Amino acid sequence: xxxxxxxxxxxxxxxxxxxxxxxxxxxxxLYDFELRDFQVSGEAPTYIxxxxxxxxxxxVSLVMDExxxxxxxxxxxxIHSEIEDILCYQQLLQAVLxxxxxxxxxxLFIPVTNKVLIEMIEGLKFSLERYAFVLxxxxxxxxxIKLPEGYELRSFQRGLDEENWSKVRNAAFAxxxxxxxxxxxxxxTKLLNDDDYLEGGMMLLFHQGKPVGVIRGADDxxxxxxxxxxxxxxxxxxxxxxxxxxxxxxxxxxxxxxKGYKRTILSVNGExxxxxxxxxxxGFKQIxxxxxxxxxx
Numbered sequence: 001x002x003x004x005x006x007x008x009x010x011x012x013x014x015x016x017x018x019x020x021x022x023x024x025x026x027x028x029x030l031y032d033f034e035l036r037d038f039q040v041s042g043e044a045p046t047y048i049x050x051x052x053x054x055x056x057x058x059x060v061s062l063v064m065d066e067x068x069x070x071x072x073x074x075x076x077x078x079i080h081s082e083i084e085d086i087l088c089y090q091q092l093l094q095a096v097l098x099x100x101x102x103x104x105x106x107x108l109f110i111p112v113t114n115k116v117l118i119e120m121i122e123g124l125k126f127s128l129e130r131y132a133f134v135l136x137x138x139x140x141x142x143x144x145i146k147l148p149e150g151y152e153l154r155s156f157q158r159g160l161d162e163e164n165w166s167k168v169r170n171a172a173f174a175x176x177x178x179x180x181x182x183x184x185x186x187x188x189t190k191l192l193n194d195d196d197y198l199e200g201g202m203m204l205l206f207h208q209g210k211p212v213g214v215i216r217g218a219d220d221x222x223x224x225x226x227x228x229x230x231x232x233x234x235x236x237x238x239x240x241x242x243x244x245x246x247x248x249x250x251x252x253x254x255x256x257x258x259k260g261y262k263r264t265i266l267s268v269n270g271e272x273x274x275x276x277x278x279x280x281x282x283g284f285k286q287i288x289x290x291x292x293x294x295x296x297x
Contacts, residue, residue, distance in 0.1 A: 001057070001083075003091045006046040010056075011038060014048060017056045021080050024117070026109035026290055029063055029077040031221075033195040045099040049081055049088055057082045060092035062099065062106065071181030074100060076108035080117070089120045093295075100297055107294040118291070126293035130177050131270035134288035135279050136222070138263050142253045148242075153251055156202035162188045164204055164211040172234035177269060178292065179232075196220060196229070198259065203251055205235075205244060212239040215248040217255050222265055228256040230266040233275070245275070249282055 006014050015035045022030040040046050043065050049058030058081030062074045079096075081088040100106060107129065110117050147153060156165065162185040173179035191197065196218040205213030213235040220229035230252045235244045256264050266284070268275050 001049060001051055001088070003047050003049050003058075003095045005095075006040050006048050006059075006061075008040065010048065011040065013056055014038075014046065014059055014061075017048075017059050018078055021078075021082075024111070024114055025078060025080060026111065028109070029075070042099075044077070045096055046077075047092060047095040049083075049092060058088050058092055060096045062096055064099070064103075067181060067183065067187055069103070070184070072102070072104040073181075074103055074106045076106065079108060079121075081120075084116055084120070086120055086123045089124055093124055097297070103297055105294050105296045107292055109290040109292050112289045112291055118293075121293050124295070126295045129292045129294045132178075132267050132290050132292065133270060133276065133286050134265065134267050134290070135276075135284035136227075136263060136265045136287045137253070137282070137284045139283050140253070140257045140262065142250055142257060145247055145250045145254065147247065150208050151244075152206045153203060153247070154206070155200045156192075156204060158192060161204055161211075165202070165214050168204070168211050168214045168236055169232055169234045171236045172240075173232070177271060179269075191216070194218070198228070198255075201228075201252075201255060201259075203248070203255075205248060207239065212236050213244050213248050215252050217252045217259075217264075220265060222263070225263070226261060227263045227265050228252075228259065228261040230256075230264055233266070245278055246282065249278065253282070 015038060018030050018035055044061060044063065046061035048056045051057055060079045061077040063077050064074045068074050079092055081092065109132065110121065165188045166183050166185050170182040198217055198219055201217035203215050204211050215233050216231060218229045220227050233245055233248055253264060266279065268279060
């Protein structure tokens with residue numbers, strides 16, 4: 001058994017391994033569109049665990065794009081071994097950590113149902129950071145949207161709203177675990193070019209011309225059926241507590257209905273109890289729970 005760096009001629013085998021096991025894992029970076037153009041690079045250091053016949057029995061890969069590096073951290077795309085042995089996980093971890101010299105930590109999400117992986121990760125001295133919940137809404141009846149006087153809700157305008165979006169999102173999430181790293185205007189532009197982008201799905205809320213809220217609806221799938229993913233839902237701190245998050249959420253639900261989606265999905269931090277309560281009041285139900293583990297370097 002040995003751990004080796006992934007070579008170009010084995011990318012197809014690595015992708016097949018990811019697809020084989022993604023239902024056991026957090027699949028945020030294991031969707032087909034994420035894996036379709038996967039390449040080994042400085043932003044995606046990747047290693048595989050192989051047997052004497054060269055078969056892949058384990059894999060590890062990090063997401064080290066500009067956004068994550070700005071926060072001096074990296075997220076695991078995958079860390080998994082078909083051999084349930086802590087030594088296999090140790091080998092995979094040590095191999096990929098060679099690429100993290102300028103970072104503070106690495107982290108990953110694990111479904112709470114995957115007890116084996118949780119045991120392995122805790123055995124590697126990862127510490128628990130937080131829980132997050134996935135919520136789904138199937139009823140497409142949306143209550144009426146009533147904007148208070150002086151407010152305007154409109155679709156994102158390219159070339160005009162990149163800075164508005166980043167300012168609102170960063171102010172709203174400045175103290176939210178896992179989202180403290182600010183998004184740049186370049187990061188907003190990337191959202192506009194991602195495969196999951198829906199024209200009209202990014203909306204901004206203004207009060208007397210000042211941007212105070214943002215929301216995004218993106219194409220996604222759940223249980224092999226199309227679904228619209230909602231997030232972020234963000235309101236600047238001085239405007240929170242006025243019911244504006246509910247307005248943004250209902251606007252996204254109305255947009256999903258207009259686009260023909262039968263279901264919507266979103267995720268929320270376990271510590272954000274106010275947001276959880278809002279989503280449940282608006283018809284969402286919890287379907288999954290994941291736990292975030294971090295490893296300080």
